[in-house]
Amino acid sequence: MDAGFEWIFDSAERFLLIRVFEGLVKDYRANPRDLNERVRETWYSSRGRKDAGQNQEDFEEWIRQLQQFRGEYSSLAADWLKTWKMIKQEPFLWTLESEHVDPFLTLINDYRLARAAEMDIGQGEMDAQWDEIPDRARRMALAEIHILAAMMEGLIRLSDN
Amino acid sequence: MPGAAQPQIKRRSRHKTESDHDSGWQVIVWNDPVNLMSYVVHVFRAVLGFTESQARKHMLEVHEQGKSCVARESREKAELYWQQLQLRGLTTTIERSR
Numbered sequence: 001m002d003a004g005f006e007w008i009f010d011s012a013e014r015f016l017l018i019r020v021f022e023g024l025v026k027d028y029r030a031n032p033r034d035l036n037e038r039v040r041e042t043w044y045s046s047r048g049r050k051d052a053g054q055n056q057e058d059f060e061e062w063i064r065q066l067q068q069f070r071g072e073y074s075s076l077a078a079d080w081l082k083t084w085k086m087i088k089q090e091p092f093l094w095t096l097e098s099e100h101v102d103p104f105l106t107l108i109n110d111y112r113l114a115r116a117a118e119m120d121i122g123q124g125e126m127d128a129q130w131d132e133i134p135d136r137a138r139r140m141a142l143a144e145i146h147i148l149a150a151m152m153e154g155l156i157r158l159s160d161n
Numbered sequence: 162m163p164g165a166a167q168p169q170i171k172r173r174s175r176h177k178t179e180s181d182h183d184s185g186w187q188v189i190v191w192n193d194p195v196n197l198m199s200y201v202v203h204v205f206r207a208v209l210g211f212t213e214s215q216a217r218k219h220m221l222e223v224h225e226q227g228k229s230c231v232a233r234e235s236r237e238k239a240e241l242y243w244q245q246l247q248l249r250g251l252t253t254t255i256e257r258s259r
Binding site for chain 2 (some may be wrong): 045047048051052062065066069070102105106109110112113116121122123126145149152156157159160
């Protein structure tokens with residue numbers, strides 16, 4: 001049986017993942033109404049409601065179900081965080097079980113989407129060179145988005161082949 | 162044969178069957194600037210059960226044409242796909258097939 005994927009982190013990667021997952025756990029547990037408006041529209045999109053014929057009640061139930069899924073993912077994320085914070089040696093070896101590849105990718109991707117939404121990062125910024133983004137906060141967000149993308153690419157390559 | 166009554170043959174309009182309703186809803190995935198192409202392929206395979214080449218074809222359609230209809234299903238199944246795809250961060254809508 002496939003046991004999973006062994007991942008070796010250096011301290012910078014571990015620091016980034018802890019930051020990312022702490023943010024996710026907090027935002028996943030928040031009431032969608034309390035989220036940044038753009039993040040809310042990304043994670044709990046109302047797009048397509050009309051074509052789908054959803055009334056307000058259907059939509060609220062829909063949001064509740066999405067929150068429930070995210071609640072399950074946040075418990076998983078909280079467990080990983082505990083492990084990452086506990087082990088101090090470097091480089092740090094962590095095993096991601098095969099069954100958790102999908103939630104792990106979803107979590108990292110959600111963070112990327114949220115950061116992009118929050119910082120109003122679109123196609124132009126995604127294609128831009130680092131020094132073409134004058135605002136420091138947006139530049140940092142873009143760096144995180146790209147670093148996490150590289151992690152995702154690596155994991156997808158391993159898991160899908 | 163002269164005098165013989167001609168059989169009355171009429172084309173009957175086909176009653177809608179269960180399977181007509183089954184594919185009455187389209188699931189549409191829209192392009193966005195952040196999701197990785199490889200991730201979209203991964204999600205299509207995981208959620209919709211696509212083969213690698215089917216997933217890649219639909220991903221390229223999303224990327225190049227702005228959207229792709231990834232499934233035609235019953236309302237219930239289309240909603241399930243919509244939710245699963247949206248939960249994984251893909252911009253997804255459903256609409257009645259035209």
